[in-house]
Amino acid sequence: MAEAPLAALGQDRPLVLVSNRGPVSFVVPDGGGEPVARRGAGGLVSALGPLLRDTGVTWVAAAMSAGDEVVARRGVTEAEGYRIRLLAFEPDTWSGHYDEVCNEALWFVHHGLWDPVYEPSWSSQWMDGPWAAHRRVNRAFAEAVAEDAPPGAVVLIQDYHLCMTAPVLRRTRPDLTLVHFSHTPFAPPDWLRMLPAGARAELIEGLGAHHRCGFHTRRWAEDFEASCRAQGVVPPAVFVAPLGPDIGDLERTAASQEFATALSELDRMVGDRDFVVRVDRIELSKNLLRGFLAFESMLENQPERHGRVVFGAYCYPSRLGVDAYDRYHRSVLEVVERVNRRFGNPDWQPIHYDPVDDYPRSMAALARADVVVVNPIRDGLNLVAKEAALLNGRHAQLVLSPEAGAWEELSALAWRSDPFDVDQTAGAIAEALDVAGDERVRRAETWRTAAAHRTPEAWLADQVVAAGDGRAGPGRS
Numbered sequence: 001m002a003e004a005p006l007a008a009l010g011q012d013r014p015l016v017l018v019s020n021r022g023p024v025s026f027v028v029p030d031g032g033g034e035p036v037a038r039r040g041a042g043g044l045v046s047a048l049g050p051l052l053r054d055t056g057v058t059w060v061a062a063a064m065s066a067g068d069e070v071v072a073r074r075g076v077t078e079a080e081g082y083r084i085r086l087l088a089f090e091p092d093t094w095s096g097h098y099d100e101v102c103n104e105a106l107w108f109v110h111h112g113l114w115d116p117v118y119e120p121s122w123s124s125q126w127m128d129g130p131w132a133a134h135r136r137v138n139r140a141f142a143e144a145v146a147e148d149a150p151p152g153a154v155v156l157i158q159d160y161h162l163c164m165t166a167p168v169l170r171r172t173r174p175d176l177t178l179v180h181f182s183h184t185p186f187a188p189p190d191w192l193r194m195l196p197a198g199a200r201a202e203l204i205e206g207l208g209a210h211h212r213c214g215f216h217t218r219r220w221a222e223d224f225e226a227s228c229r230a231q232g233v234v235p236p237a238v239f240v241a242p243l244g245p246d247i248g249d250l251e252r253t254a255a256s257q258e259f260a261t262a263l264s265e266l267d268r269m270v271g272d273r274d275f276v277v278r279v280d281r282i283e284l285s286k287n288l289l290r291g292f293l294a295f296e297s298m299l300e301n302q303p304e305r306h307g308r309v310v311f312g313a314y315c316y317p318s319r320l321g322v323d324a325y326d327r328y329h330r331s332v333l334e335v336v337e338r339v340n341r342r343f344g345n346p347d348w349q350p351i352h353y354d355p356v357d358d359y360p361r362s363m364a365a366l367a368r369a370d371v372v373v374v375n376p377i378r379d380g381l382n383l384v385a386k387e388a389a390l391l392n393g394r395h396a397q398l399v400l401s402p403e404a405g406a407w408e409e410l411s412a413l414a415w416r417s418d419p420f421d422v423d424q425t426a427g428a429i430a431e432a433l434d435v436a437g438d439e440r441v442r443r444a445e446t447w448r449t450a451a452a453h454r455t456p457e458a459w460l461a462d463q464v465v466a467a468g469d470g471r472a473g474p475g476r477s
Contacts, residue, residue, distance in 0.1 A: 022064075103319060106160050154467040186215065208228055214241050242409060274371070276310070297423050315332070316357035376403055413447045
């Protein structure tokens with residue numbers, strides 16, 4: 001199965017995958033010894049890992065653990081069916097690249113998270129420090145690919161961390177075909193201008209050096225093209241390839257004992273009440289705070305729902321130590337505590353807040369839900385909006401923000417949530433809870449069909465096809 005996408009397309013060229021995180025993470029056992037490979041973390045690894053195992057693909061990624069750093073010193077390593085090249089960086093370089101540029105600048109600009117009255121504020125020190133580190137990391141990735149990629153390979157470069165490898169590879173390895181895929185939205189020109197002039201020029205020139213650039217939605221692709229033109233750069237050809245859920249992985253999870261145990265616990269907790277669910281990282285762009293405020297508004301204006309509905313929030317912390325995230329986390333907890341204190345009683349807690357990153361339990365909550373809330377400020381795709389439909393057998397309804405990339409595929413069946421309008425979102429949740437009969441069944445079945453339409457195999461195949469369309473060679477590099 002792993003080879004199907006490449007074989008089905010007649011892919012006769014070697015493939016190199018480049019991403020921030022690798023398919024496995026190496027752990028040094030207690031007491032020392034040889035590092036042991038474990039499955040890597042992250043959505044990209046979950047989507048691509050099973051497809052590329054035992055295919056001969058070279059996967060270039062950063063060393064994330066002490067065990068990874070040991071393995072990085074060995075060059076290319078074979079492990080768990082992958083040919084892996086890990087790159088280790090000095091802590092200051094990695095922090096500048098990952099924390100200060102990727103997490104605190106690029107993520108913010110692409111998701112529109114800055115308040116321009118207060119931020120950002122740039123300086124030459126930022127360009128000479130964190131941005132220079134970001135440039136060094138991208139160059140190191142490019143040099144590793146140039147060294148290890150077989151002749152004529154297709155190089156699939158993933159996400160916003162690695163937008164600046166292509167210019168180096170165009171010069172040093174013109175035989176390679178370079179495809180970049182962005183898993184985030186892309187900042188439109190007015191937002192991109194919030195970056196320093198030099199940084200945005202390097203960013204756009206870096207992406208413009210690829211043969212093809214891919215996005216989850218047409219909207220993000222058009223924003224990218226507009227930002228290229230605003231910088232005086234002719235955009236490369238773009239393609240749209242929304243990622244789909246891994247149905248096999250969901251089925252295995254749903255068949256596990258951990259899932260069954262979690263589902264039984266939820267049945268006892270929820271009883272005959274309605275169950276509203278969200279599954280998210282505590283991430284600024286996910287808009288948790290307004291989601292809880294909307295639930296509070298619904299309880300305030302519809303007292304007949306008291307004791308009859310539970311909001312299950314499976315929200316685990318992320319990017320701890322980043323000031324904006326720490327403040328947001330505290331604000332979320334304050335609202336949850338206020339709602340429970342204001343409306344709850346000894347027999348009913350309105351919001352069940354679970355901060356533990358427990359995948360089977362989160363998936364069980366989606367399976368048990370009557371309504372699933374996905375209301376981001378801005379989101380490249382949001383797989384939860386698709387996974388829930390495939391897990392749920394209760395004709396659950398989806399409350400979805402049009403700022404999620406998944407909106408392009410799911411808008412016909414979802415209840416629209418304006419991510420900035422708390423009362424409107426409260427109304428959407430209430431409508432989704434109350435819809436019944438044929439309309440409820442129709443929306444749920446349409447949701448399931450739409451969610452299953454795209455698979456990780458199709459998404460990978462689209463990138464390989466794009467590489468074929470943009471094949472490098474004499475006169476084409």
